Amino acid sequence: MTELDKKINEVFPGLVVRKDLTKLVKGNAIVPSYVLDYLLGQYCATDDEDTIYSGVERVKDILAKHYVHRNEAALVRSTIKEKGRHKVIDKITVDLNDKTGCYEATFSNLGIKGVLVESSIVKKHKRLLVGGVWCIADMEYSQSEDPRIVPWIMNSLKPIQVSHIDVERFLEGREQFTSREWIDLIIQTIGFDPEQLSQRNKMFQITRLIAYCERNYNLIELGPKGTGKSHLFSEFSPHGILISGGEVTVAKLFVNNTTGKIGLVGYWDSVAFDEFAGTQKKVDKSLVDILKNYMANKSFSRGTETLGAEASMAFLGNTKRSVPYMLKHSDLFDELPDKYRDTAFLDRLHCYIPGWEVDVLRGELFTSGYGFIVDYFAEILKHFRNYDYSLEYKDIFELNSTIAQRDLDGVRKTFSGLMKLLYPGKGCSREEMQEILSFSMEGRKRVKGQLLRMDETYIPVTFSFTDKESGKEYFVKTLEEKQYPEFFGENGQVTEEATGQNQKIPQRETSQPALESGKHIQVTENQKGISFEKLFADYLKGASSITVQDPYIRYFHQAKNLSEFIQMVLKIKPVGDEVDVKLITKMDETGSSNQEGLLSRLQENLEGSGINFTYEYDEGNTIHDRYITTDTGWKIILGRGLDLFQQYDYKDAFCLANNIQEERYCKAFEVTYIRSKD
Known part of the structure; x- marks a missing residue:
């Protein structure tokens, strides 16, 4: 246990859990992190290993017995009937039956609806009326002779969230941490290892949380996929909801003018729009207009009545272009649908998180350290919404x-x-x-x-x-x-x-008159001083499309060579331009390599860089020739493909050959350069 973890447990006993336990207990249960943290907080809020072990087993047992898997719903319904009573963990939505004047619950996974709910429960937990809330419900089955009466009876319902917080204790605890320690505690609460993140990256993660503690906060984050943009808005707090950008309607978000029913902004502290970007998406102009008014004035209209709301807005989307490309050719809102590129709408945004700076999620980013029980911290954040x-x-x-x-x-x-x-x-x-x-x-x-x-x-x-x-x-x-x-x-x-109006910007070169077509070079075994840049850079400058055919890109060292080749292309291309690099290779039918995994990882890491990397496998799986072609007319014939170097210790960060290609010993190979057109 680190010194920080020891301090966390000393200052906040009973309010923190080990963050790697969530994965241990989750299994195949499709529930938000705050639900699991709530259960872990009941049984594992300690640093005693024996207690943690028994607590984890207890939580696993609770999930096994009471969490409703959708494909086992019939079995759970049978259990309730045969036992007479049974507790379930499910996402529950309540609606008012206009004809009977009664509130009725629908169980998302259990697959039952029309279950009567007392008005007092609805008054206490209004968010049941919109979006659904994860709850622990004590269910009973009682068959009636009248088939119109629903046989399911709810004896009790408890939303999964803490019932009480001691804010003074929280503030006193904060004073015992330095600023750096406190930031690291928040990062561990989110689930990340602070040692793996820069200070700036930590601040981006923390900025995402503002929507939970600040009323009417309008945030946008655009960047490559896989950076965890949506995680905090779907899993972190029972007071936030994540919806698909394509599912948003005026009725769902604000008010249904037919029924008068208030939408999401009336019940949730944070409403996040996932997949917000996408130039081809259809957007309702009236929704944008209402959003503009709400984001500026914190209100919206229901008929002739004006209603206020406190929900913060978070707009989350993916970008495809590199930052310099967007800056050179358009702007950093380039990926938004046309109707959202309304400057009056964008002017209401309080902050733009540059998602291209946020680390892509990978295994080593996640922590095994201690952080606050998520629903406890969520209630603390909700408390501070009352302050300015x-x-x-x-x-x-x-x-x-x-x-x-x-x-x-x-x-x-x-x-x-x-x-x-x-x-x-x-x-x-x-x-x-x-x-x-x-x-x-x-x-x-x-x-x-x-x-x-x-x-x-x-x-x-x-x-x-x-x-x-x-x-x-x-x-x-x-x-x-x-x-x-x-x-x-x-x-x-x-x-x-x-x-693009100033011609001083470096323009793409489209010809290489000084380069000789037909040039042929030979490199002998054990020769040094060779690099991809020396071999290829002059012939690739100015190209916007490059194709590499190499039948043997299968193993790590071969994929690393390809990665270094693409890095060289990235280095020589003009700032603000993009280059398409396509690989044609043979599929490893033996299955002895992780070919697909390596190539997909390379593709993922190049997103947003200005290099658009794609790959395909030869249909007949019979290609043998190795070459590079460009849309500027060059064909570079490669005797050995990109596999030019002898083995070196790529795991040793201090090995010169690992960082400098010229320091590597070469295999024997030949290269020929041919210009196919003017």
Whole structure:
């Protein structure tokens, strides 16, 4: 156990669990993490190994006996009938039967509906009326002579969430941790190993939580798939709901004007739209208009009545293009459906998380350390929705006077949320507050920068703030501005380069007059000083499409060679351009390699890089020739394919050959360069 884990258990006994236990007990139960954490918290909230072991077995037993698997629903219904009573864990939705005036429950997995629910339960747990809630229900079966009467009886119903939290104890516990320790505790609560994440990446993960502790917070995150964008909004809190972007309707989200029934925003603290991006998606314009009004005014209309709501909005989507490509040719909202590219809608967003900076989920990212029981922490976050920390900086810092009101709102909302998460007792140093303010400002500046690209009527502002004591002014830049300054002007505003109007941007080369067609080289065994860049770079420059045919890309070292070849292509291509790289190879019919796994991992890791990598297997599985072709007319014939180097210790990070191709011993091979067209 780490020193941090020891401290966590000492300060918050009974309120934390080991985060790897969730996987141990989940099995094939399709339930959110907070449901499992709730059960683990009942039996495993300790650092005693024996108690943990017995607790895990107890939770497994509870899930085995009471969790309803959809394919075993008939068996569970039979158990209830034969035993007379039986407790079940299921997702339950309640609706009002207009004809009888009674509330009736539907069990998602158990497959029964029309179960009567007392009004007092519905009044206490209103979210049962929309979206469904995971509950433990004590069920009974009583056959009636009247076939119209539902035989299922609910004796008790308990939503899976903690009933009481001691906020003072939480605040006192926070004071015993340093800022770094507290951040790591939150990261472990989410389920990640803080040692595997940079400080900036930790802040992105924590920013996702603001929707749970800040009312009416509007967040967007766009980036490659596989970064865990949707996890926190579907599994972390019983107060949040994740819906598919394609399933959103005005009636579901706000109000059904026919029935008058309030939608999701009236019952949930956070509503997240998954798969929000996609240029081909159809979007209801009236939904966008209502969203704009709600995000700005925290209200919507039901007939002639105006209703307020507190639900935060999170818009989550995948991007296909690389960041420099989007900056050069359009903007960072490039992947959104056309109707959501409405600048008035986008201007309501408080923060843009750059998903391309967030680590793709992989095994070593997950922690075996201790974190808060999720539903306990979720209740703490819900408690802080009642407070406003947005102006805590005012005695120390002053924001630039040019910053517009909507920009101020965005900065302050993010700042308030981060303060609640990191410094709920409001005790932070000047330097720590400066870091939070800078990070909050960057999130809003990313939004404003795109608005300036999309609509020239927006007025540029300076995102900066001044230390009232020292007079020092802090200017905030997004990481994109620092990495790709050629696409930004003064203060990060859009430039002619960004719209493709300035010819100083490096243009793709389309000819190589100095290169000789028919050139042939031979490399002898054990020769050094050879690299893919020296062999191929000059012939690949300017190409937007490259095909590699190599029948033997099967094993790790062969896939690593291919990866290094693609890295070389990435290195030589102009910033902001994209290159298609296609591999044609033979399928390993012996099954002795992990060919598909290696190639799919390579493809996944290249997403958003500017290299569009695809691969296919030869239909006849008979290809033998090895070559590279380009859309600029070059064909490079490879005697040995890309397998040019002798074995080296690729596991040794300090081995020169592992990092520098020129330091590797070569196999004997030949290469011929042919220009097929002008």
